[in-house]
Amino acid sequence: MALPPWTVELLRRGVADLARQVTDNDTAASLKEQASKLVEELPKTAREKVDTILRQAEESTRPIKDVWQSGVLWRGGTISLTPARLINGTGRLLDPRGSGVGLPAEALAAAIPHLSGDASHIENADARLCDEIAAAISRRCGEGSAENNKLSAIVTNSIDASLALIMKLGGRGGCVSVPRCCAVPLVTSTQGPASTSTQAVGDELLVDRLRRYGTGAVREFGRVDGSDRWDENHFTRRRGQHRDAPSNGRHQGGQRDGQHDDKPVRGRQNVLVRLAASGEGNRIPTAERANWIDVVVLPIGAIFSTGDEVSVDSLVDQLRGGADVVVLGGGVLAGTPELSLVVGNEAVIDQLRQTPRHSLVMAPTALTAIAASTVAIQASGRSPVGQLASVSEENLQDRAMRLATQLGGFDAVQSTRVTQDSASIGLVTTQLTTTTTSDAADVLPSRQVVLTLDASKDADAVARRLAESSIGLLCRVQGNEIIIDLRWISPEQQSQIGEIVGRAF
Structure with missing residues (x-):
């Protein structure tokens, strides 16, 4: 007996909706199995319609599935488009292999309209998004203060792109000045344990990055230890003053060694670019403050203060401390x-926007939308890192005990135990001026589940299989033990660990 037309139409719509969701092999296999059972019971006409829908859906999703399933791409290929989900059990947030802390779903959703259709062609979309970022940060900077300076923001492709833009502030007749005490590697996260980390090469220093990406004059000043960093002589330009010359002997911006432009500088064309020093605000002499633009560079830091749990410099703290611009x-x-x-004084940011280089370094609209969304989320008090860092030791202890009991049921695990070692952010401790960053600021209390494996199991091989799983689990290895630190693992991620470990065994 033939089915009514409305029944066939409902079936067609239902299968079509499922087919649109086919983005991985498991979903495709499940859909085919369910659809096959369905069409076996349908008359020939309805079955043919459903088969046609499935074929069309499979053809439309094949490029996505090919990329998703392609082992060639994500196993050493030159291009990788496969989203790799990661659970970070190393106890080190800035692990070179990944943090395991993703962006909020709302932030990722904000990019979708700008990746398809005509939404990306909204007039002045980037400017509007940047205004939202600046407004959220401005409100936080003005909390508890009667003064509320209006800020502006720019989103660039990378920190190098931002430095290239900052180099345009000096302009003709101006100069970008960098304290010698900031001659430390610009990237402040380690690439391995602190005991084995190596010094970065010279071109990773802040001053060299500026010279590489800029065309103006760059000078270094002051002592390496930073003891005279804020000496008034460094900020007062006098005829014949030799200390302002570039220290490396190279010709910069038409200057000769030991000499500089004696002409008076109109407006704030003198630019100070420095790395952030904890607890230090702007100290440019009051008499010279109006002639200088103070730029603070934070290679790694937070937008808003994350509280006592994570002691890292934040963009808002630097702006409150008197910086004109923070990168x-x-x-x-x-x-x-x-x-x-790049966030700071409205007049300075407008000056950057008027340079031809601005259009070259702007981030794509989709990424700017993600940045605007995550700034708004963090301004409301929801920081992914902050939420994980604020989890109590009692909570971690309870979760660790439950996970140890779960994983102890595998035959390959001889025994389990819970330890109380510290987790870390993973920042290199550096010294800027006389301010010393304590190692204690980089650690957080945590709990670890230690799995002692059977002698027949190679712990290193098991750890590799865990990391290479479809949902990678990063962990530490000590002898024949696997160590899983829970500090940077959310409860949702923890619920997947049992299945991942089971597959590895």
């Missing part, structure tokens, strides 16, 4: 993709 590198601590924010 922040994106990443897990900032709660943004790997881009860069």
Whole structure:
């Protein structure tokens, strides 16, 4: 007996909706199995219609499935488009292999309209998004203060792009000045344990980055230890003053060694670019303050203060301390993709926007939308890193005991135990001026589940299989033990660990 037309139409719509969701092999296999059982019971006409829908859906989703399933791409290929989900059980947030802390779903959803259709062609979309970022940060800077300076923001592709833009502030007749005490590697996260980390090469220093990406004059001043960093002589330009010459002997911006432009500088064309020093605000002499633009660079930092749990410099703290502009590198601590924010005085940011280089370094609209969304989320008090860092030791202890009991049921596990070692952020401790960053500021209390494996199991091989799983689990290895630290693992991620470990065994 033939089915009524409305029944066939409902079936067609239902299968079509399922087919649109086919993005991985498991979903495709499940859909085919369910659809096959359905069409076996349908008359020939309805079955043919459903088969046609399935074929069309499979063809439309094949490119996505090919990329998703392609082992060639994500196993050493030159291009990788496979989203790798990660659970970070190393106890180190800035692990070189990944943090395991993702962006909020709302932030990712904000990019979708700008990746398809005509939404990306909204007039002045980037400017509007940047205004939202500046407004959220301005409100936080003005909390508890009668003074509320209006801020502006720019989102660039990377911190190098931001530095290239900052170099345009000096202009003709101006100069970008960098304290010698900031001659430390610009990237402040380690690439391995502190005992084995190596010094970065010279071109990773802040002053060299500026010279590489800029065309103006760059000078270094002051002592390496920073003891005379804020000496008034460094900020008063006098005829024949030799200390302002570039220290490396190279010709910069038409200057000769030991000499500089004696002409008076109109407006704030003298630019100070420095790395942030904890607890230190602007100290440019009051008499010279109006002639200088103070730029603070935060290669790794937060947008808003994350409280006592995570002691890292924040963009808001630097602005409150008197900086005119703050350049922040994106990443897990900032709660943004790997881009860069340039936030500061409205007049200075407008000056940057008027340069031809601005259009070359702007981040794509989709990434700017993610940045604007995550800034709004963090301004409301929801920081992914902050939420994980604030989890109590009692909560971690309870979760660790439950996970140890669960994983102890595998035959390959001889025994389990819970330890109380510290977790860390993973920042290199550096010295800027006389301010010393304590190692204690980088650690947080945590709990670890230690699995003692059977002698027949190679712990290193098991750890590799865990990391290479479809949902990678990063952990530490000590002898024949697997160590899973819970500090940077959310409860949702923890619920997946049993299945991942089971597959590895």
